[in-house]
Amino acid sequence: MIDSINLSFDEMWDKIIACDEKYDGLFFTAVKTTKIFCRPSCRSRKPKRINVEFYHDIRKVENAGFRACKRCQPKVEHSPHTQLIRTVTSFLINEYKQNLTLQDIANHVGISPFHLERLFKQETDETPRTYLEKIRIDKASNLLINTDRTNLEICYDSGFQSPSNFYKVFRRFKNCSPSEYRNLHR
Structure with missing residues (x-):
C-alpha cells in the first residue's frame, strides 16, 4: 500500500x-x-x-x-520499480523538513544508496536530492505567496538547513530570489 x-x-x-x-x-x-x-x-x-x-x-x-481515466490510465503501472519510487517520493514529501541523506532514504526502503540513486534517476530523470530540493522549493513558494512569514522562517519551515543554500537553490529553480518571487505573485 x-x-x-x-x-x-x-x-x-x-x-x-x-x-x-x-x-x-x-x-x-x-x-x-x-x-x-x-x-x-x-x-x-x-x-x-x-x-x-x-x-x-x-x-x-x-x-x-x-x-x-482512459487518457492517463491511473491503474497502469509503468515500471517494475513504480512501487519503490512511490515509497521513496512519499517519504521525501512527508519528511522534507528533516536533514535527509541518501543513506537515510535508502534505509527507509531497504536498498543500498547506490542502487536507490540509480533506480530513482532511471525512473524520474533526477536524483533523490534534486527531487527533495524541488519539494522544498514548492513548499517555500506556497508559503511565500500564502503567508506573511519572513524569508528566514520560510527557509527553515521548508526544510533548508541554511539561508545561503535556500537562496541558491531557490534561484536555481525559480530564476529569482524568494523576495522577488513573493512580489511577482502577490
Whole structure:
C-alpha cells in the first residue's frame, strides 16, 4: 500500500493544474460530475475546483464509484520499480523538513544508496536530492505567496538547513530570489 502524503487540498490542486508527474500514484483526482479519476499529471481538461475530491488510495477512489481515466490510465503501472519510487517520493514529501541523506532514504526502503540513486534517476530523470530540493522549493513558494512569514522562517519551515543554500537553490529553480518571487505573485 502507498504511504499517505501530507498535502493540503490547495497543494494537491496546484499539482494537478501544473500536471506534476512527481505526484503520480501518490494521490488521485476524482471529478464528481464525470465520475472519473486521474493521475495528477493528466493532460485532460481541468475540472472546476468545487467538483474535485482527492484520494490517496486507488481502491478507495474505485469503491467511491469512480472509474479510471482512459487518457492517463491511473491503474497502469509503468515500471517494475513504480512501487519503490512511490515509497521513496512519499517519504521525501512527508519528511522534507528533516536533514535527509541518501543513506537515510535508502534505509527507509531497504536498498543500498547506490542502487536507490540509480533506480530513482532511471525512473524520474533526477536524483533523490534534486527531487527533495524541488519539494522544498514548492513548499517555500506556497508559503511565500500564502503567508506573511519572513524569508528566514520560510527557509527553515521548508526544510533548508541554511539561508545561503535556500537562496541558491531557490534561484536555481525559480530564476529569482524568494523576495522577488513573493512580489511577482502577490
